[in-house]
Amino acid sequence: MKLDQFVRKAHIRFQFDADDKTDFFKKMARDITTIHPDFEEERLLELFYLREETMSTGIGNGIAIPHVMYERCESQEIFVYRLAKPIDFAALDKKPVELVFAMVGAPSPSNIINLQILAKLALMIKHPEFLEKLLAAESADALFEALIHYD
Amino acid sequence: MTDAKLLVCIIEKEERLEDVLEALLEEGITGASILDARGMFEYMADEIPLFAGFRALIQGNNPTNKIILSVVPDRDTLVLAMDTIQSVYGDFSLPNTGIMFSLDIGDTRGLPS
Numbered sequence: 001m002k003l004d005q006f007v008r009k010a011h012i013r014f015q016f017d018a019d020d021k022t023d024f025f026k027k028m029a030r031d032i033t034t035i036h037p038d039f040e041e042e043r044l045l046e047l048f049y050l051r052e053e054t055m056s057t058g059i060g061n062g063i064a065i066p067h068v069m070y071e072r073c074e075s076q077e078i079f080v081y082r083l084a085k086p087i088d089f090a091a092l093d094k095k096p097v098e099l100v101f102a103m104v105g106a107p108s109p110s111n112i113i114n115l116q117i118l119a120k121l122a123l124m125i126k127h128p129e130f131l132e133k134l135l136a137a138e139s140a141d142a143l144f145e146a147l148i149h150y151d
Numbered sequence: 152m153t154d155a156k157l158l159v160c161i162i163e164k165e166e167r168l169e170d171v172l173e174a175l176l177e178e179g180i181t182g183a184s185i186l187d188a189r190g191m192f193e194y195m196a197d198e199i200p201l202f203a204g205f206r207a208l209i210q211g212n213n214p215t216n217k218i219i220l221s222v223v224p225d226r227d228t229l230v231l232a233m234d235t236i237q238s239v240y241g242d243f244s245l246p247n248t249g250i251m252f253s254l255d256i257g258d259t260r261g262l263p264s
Contacts, residue, residue, distance in 0.1 A: 052203045054203050054204050054206075055200050055203040055204075056200065057200075057204075059201050067204065068204075082166065090202055111205060114205075115192070115195075115202065115205065118201055118202065122199075122201055147229060
């Protein structure tokens with residue numbers, strides 16, 4: 001599975017400003033609903049908060065992968081946020097988060113595709129060289145290119 | 152190579168295990184090992200933080216499965232064992248029930264002759 005099916009250049013935000021985790025989710029939900037006017041900002045926010053209540057999606061090394069299954073979503077989409085400054089995400093390794101991959105997926109009985117995307121992202125950021133490349137990207141274009149060429 | 156077969160039966164409805172084992176015993180199939188197991192998604196939801204949110208979404212939501220391993224002496228006994236399990240447990244083609252399959256056995260040690 002390649003990520004280019006799920007990531008669009010227009011869905012990458014560079015130097016995204018957020019004061020803290022709560023502020024990030026509010027701004028992220030607003031941003032996603034700007035891209036998808038048919039999505040409800042409040043509902044999206046509620047789903048992301050519910051997921052974070054289960055356990056932080058800050059998986060370590062400065063990366064978070066919040067993800068929700070949203071009834072109005074018809075496929076799977078990844079929104080990428082390179083933060084202007086790292087924020088505390090209650091991550092597993094306690095390190096602040098600086099790059100967020102937010103996934104909104106269509107609910108399905110098996111959730112196979114949603115799980116596959118998460119697994120792909122999780123595997124991807126376990127490659128130190130690739131992670132370094134992602135974090136060193138100096139523009140949305142560079143981040144996008146790095147992402148879609150990862151195999 | 153022997154005529155023996157290994158029967159592998161993964162049961163997701165754990166509460167039916169007792170009935171299955173009693174039925175096998177009644178048919179004279181007296182040797183089996185029972186293993187505790189977790190399905191891949193259950194394991195991931197419980198043990199890998201990124202997938203924790205999927206716990207409630209997993210179909211069937213069985214926390215654990217049981218695996219029956221039984222070495223049977225020949226194909227006839229294998230078919231008898233499979234039919235017996237299915238008659239008690241139900242149709243394995245339904246979702247969230249389990250799977251059952253067999254393997255040919257090569258060299259062995261410790262099997263009763």
